[in-house]
Amino acid sequence: MNELSVNHLLGIKHLNINDLNLIFKTADHFKEVINRSIKKVPSLRDITIANLFFENSTRTKLSFELAEKRLSADVINFSSSQSSVKKGETLIDTVNNILSMKVDMVVLRHPNPGAAELLATNVDATIINAGDGANEHPTQALLDSYSMREKLGDLKNKNILIVGDISHSRVALSNIYALQLQGANVMVCGPKTLIPKYLHKLGVLVEHDFLKALKWCNVVNMLRLQNERMTDSFFPSVREYVQQYGLTSDILNSLDKDIYIMHPGPINRGVEISSDVADSKNSIILDQVENGVAIRMSIIYLLAQKKPLNK
Amino acid sequence: MSKNIILNDKEIDIILQRLACQLIENHQDFSNSILIGLQPRGKSLLNRIVQILTQTYNISELNYGLLDITFYRDDFRRNEKILEANTTDNLQVEGKNVVFIDDVLFTGRTIRAALTAVETFGRPSNIELLTLIDRRFSRHLPIQPDYRGRQIDVYDNQKVVVDWDKETRKDCVYIINKV
Known part of the structure; x- marks a missing residue:
């Protein structure tokens, strides 16, 4: 098997053992890549990813951003403390506004359980859950x-x-x-x-x-x-x-x-x-932190693979 | 499906001996050279060349390894067939004379990806290409081999298969029509 069974990463409960094995195997290759002198691959040069963090984060946010940049994706970052969310905008409106800037993938951290699932069913982008309340990470x-x-x-x-x-x-x-x-x-x-x-x-x-x-x-x-x-x-x-x-x-x-x-x-x-x-x-x-970049590269790469370019 | 065999095991062996001699002519003792097999199909050809160089010509300190180009391809999300990545060795290429080794040279896109991929390990002194089969008139990019086993003409709807038989050593190269 060389393809994930899901189109979004919302939680482990949606994955099967083949998905896990594929993610680990692909991460092995990316771990080797990020130990070279040039740590970047061009695979995602036509993909834009928005990191939407409605909760504080240091290592997860940095790790995602580094993984995205290592894959050559364009990255935009959003933090709720500096946004219109404070002015009363809904999550779906916020995300749809960002998506209209031609964003392909959204990495979401949110204090409410189920926020990632809500987005996945309401917006046209690949969603990666970077932590939703006390639900999943x-x-x-x-x-x-x-x-x-x-x-x-x-x-x-x-x-x-x-x-x-x-x-x-x-x-x-x-x-x-x-x-x-x-x-x-x-x-x-x-x-x-x-x-x-x-x-x-x-x-x-x-x-x-x-x-x-x-x-x-x-x-x-x-x-x-x-x-x-x-x-x-x-x-x-x-x-x-x-x-x-x-x-x-x-x-x-x-x-x-x-x-x-x-x-x-x-x-x-x-x-x-x-x-x-x-x-x-x-x-x-510290091994966990290093492996975090390889694992996130693997997930982003495999999810991007599920969305072929329109010919 | 009918196979049109274009090279049998004896012919392949003669070609490999010649290619090995050509490499020795240009790289002498290989002290500043590295042979790089392109995954997955270049692996077997690399192994055969290494075997000849070390066993027949006693090249003692031969540097070689494998390079996977999956993450450097230009058809990611454009190709219906999903490609799996393979192992890449820790390649020491800085200042070295690199020889890429692959079984069939077709469009040249694999070699273009390999040129990008190998630079992530360092800056080689120069890069050459060795290929067993050169499909003439099918190139999409300005890439040509420096060492070529056999040049052949094949229609677009045909595929060239290099079959390395590990057990019997009855290697062969054949042409089939794509389904």
Whole structure:
């Protein structure tokens, strides 16, 4: 198979295992390209991409922009804080105005779950979801899986642990879908108040004892507390959270095995992960960032391929 | 579908020996040269040439590798057939004499893409082209081979196939009509 089954990347739940394998295989080639002295390919020189970020982002936005430029696409950036959205314009109106400037593809980050899906059904452009509320963040999940595969090979029957604020995390949900598609065992760990009640119905193991969970896993993905999405008090104090769920070198040293440590960023050093652990030899956090560009190049390339030029 | 065989294994072998000798004539010990097979079809021809140079002519330090041009093609989103990318080696081309190796030279567009692709690794001193089959009168671009196995005339509705048989070594080149 050399073509994606979807025309937009809205979420991992819309993909199948062949799509994942194709994305990873294509990313392998792009990873080789971005390590050459000239890191650019001309494939998308006739494509214009709009990056619409209605929420703050550093690495995702930079990573998308770099991926687009490496593919020779023309790029326009939009941030809601400097736009007419503040004047009351709807999302679809904003996007349609941008599309009338002959934009082919839209990368959308939005605080509302389902925003990418809404756009995909209402506007004539390829949509890539760069995070929609607490719903999905598919490109993060794909780069996470890709980084794990680099270290562990095939993820079938591997034990992957996701720790932290699962309730408010789009990274967790997309990772669960992606890992399960590849046959991995997934466990989530965190305070009861930060783990959705229904999660076990997805076939995910739920554990509240952090040390027990760490002993089970091959890889731990530490998530940040999404304070900006918390409307209530979910744990007594940050200090207590750190004591129970903060990853430190003391805890890692107490395990009788090595595990890989991941974090989607931004890291709150000293909260979910200590500084020495984040910078340790088993940390693959910077690999994730590097792989993010290759994965996003792969996705943009494969989606562009689905839209042939009118002859 | 009928095959019109234009070269059999013995003829191909003689041509490959000649091409190898021509390369030696221009590149001597190959110390400042690199042979680059263009993926996917140039891979087998590269392997045969390398085999002859190293085993028959004892060229000891031969630089060679593979280059994939998929991301540099000029027909992305224009071609109904979706092309899969292949592996590219880490090519050291800076200041080197590069020889592209491909089985059939047709429109010249693959070579144009390869010229762009190879520059992403550095600036070669010069670039030559070796091809087993040169389809005459079919070029879309001003590109010609420096080393040519056999020049042939083929109608537009025909395809030239180079069949490298790894097990029996009964290689052949034939022409078929496109469906």
